[in-house]
Amino acid sequence: MASLAGWPGGYPVTRGPDVIALQGDAKRSFVAGLFDQIASHYDAANLLISLGQTTIWRLLALRGLVLQPGDRVLDIGCGTGWVVRHLQRAYPGVEIEGMDLSSGMLGEARRRDPAGRYFLGDVRSIPRPDRSYELVTTAFTLRNFPDLGEALYEMLRVLKPGGRLLVLEAFRPAEAPAWFRAMHELWLRRVIPLLARPFGGPEPYRYLSESILRYMSVAELVQRLKALGAAVEEVRSFSMGAAALIVARPVM
Ligand SMILES: C[S@@+](CC[C@H](N)C(=O)[O-])C[C@H]1O[C@@H](n2cnc3c(N)ncnc32)[C@H](O)[C@@H]1O
Numbered sequence: 105m106a107s108l109a110g111w112p113g114g115y116p117v118t119r120g121p122d123v124i125a126l127q128g129d130a131k132r133s134f135v136a137g138l139f140d141q142i143a144s145h146y147d148a149a150n151l152l153i154s155l156g157q158t159t160i161w162r163l164l165a166l167r168g169l170v171l172q173p174g175d176r177v178l179d180i181g182c183g184t185g186w187v188v189r190h191l192q193r194a195y196p197g198v199e200i201e202g203m204d205l206s207s208g209m210l211g212e213a214r215r216r217d218p219a220g221r222y223f224l225g226d227v228r229s230i231p232r233p234d235r236s237y238e239l240v241t242t243a244f245t246l247r248n249f250p251d252l253g254e255a256l257y258e259m260l261r262v263l264k265p266g267g268r269l270l271v272l273e274a275f276r277p278a279e280a281p282a283w284f285r286a287m288h289e290l291w292l293r294r295v296i297p298l299l300a301r302p303f304g305g306p307e308p309y310r311y312l313s314e315s316i317l318r319y320m321s322v323a324e325l326v327q328r329l330k331a332l333g334a335a336v337e338e339v340r341s342f343s344m345g346a347a348a349l350i351v352a353r354p355v356m
Contacts, residue, residue, distance in 0.1 A: 124318050131250040136205050142308045143208030147184050149303040153296045161342050165272040165349040173197025175238040180227050181245030185213030227255040235264045243272040247315040260354040269352045274316045277345035284344050322348045
């Protein structure tokens with residue numbers, strides 16, 4: 105299991121080194137260590153601190169997908185395997201794999217789903233040939249990636265022509281009314297660290313909350329995808345913009 109010992113005081117979000125601003129290998133080892141640490145209670149904590157919203161967002165994002173038997177799907181940053189299990193149940197003839205950087209999270213996925221196909225990997229270099237999948241999904245991961253440009257490039261690279269990249273991410277609800285933005289920030293900054301106390305302490309969840317508040321907007325993400333030559337087909341926001349689904353296709 106990766107160690108966080110190198111981070112003074114753990115990984116202080118409010119004091120010490122700015123872990124939100126980390127990039128590259130430093131971010132990779134920080135994030136892998138963090139998810140290894142919270143893996144065993146990630147699902148329970150996530151359900152509580154989001155009041156079940158993350159599950160609803162995943163269900164909405166994955167609803168109505170058209171997949172044929174034999175299609176291949178890769179879920180990047182699969183964590184404990186929620187998306188993989190859900191798609192496998194919904195589309196029994198489809199071949200679904202889950203990849204994650206954290207061996208702790210993958211251990212939880214394999215424990216829940218021993219027959220599932222999971223492998224360890226970094227999105228910066230997906231160990232699969234070009235044009236391998238009909239669909240690549242990724243949920244609540246982008247803010248944790250060591251380099252967003254490399255990640256988007258790689259996820260588009262492994263898609264077959266006509267394939268889709270489906271991104272579900274939490275965002276700052278910039279277009280929502282002021283009262284909602286204030287409540288959202290209060291929830292992330294004050295309530296989540298309190299609720300997370302029984303799940304191994306507040307610091308990992310401070311990082312996760314702060315990374316949402318300091319992340320790019322949906323419009324910026326769409327621009328990044330377009331700059332890589334992708335066609336953005338759908339942008340849908342949930343809960344007044346606290347999360348969004350972005351669907352893109354690589355343009356050959
Ligand atoms: C917030 S969790 C989301 C897990 C899951 N997708 C879900 O919906 O619950 C983010 C996941 O992304 C993984 N991750 C972070 N950086 C990664 C990278 N560079 N490559 C692959 N997975 C990564 C983490 O290990 C973690 O399991």
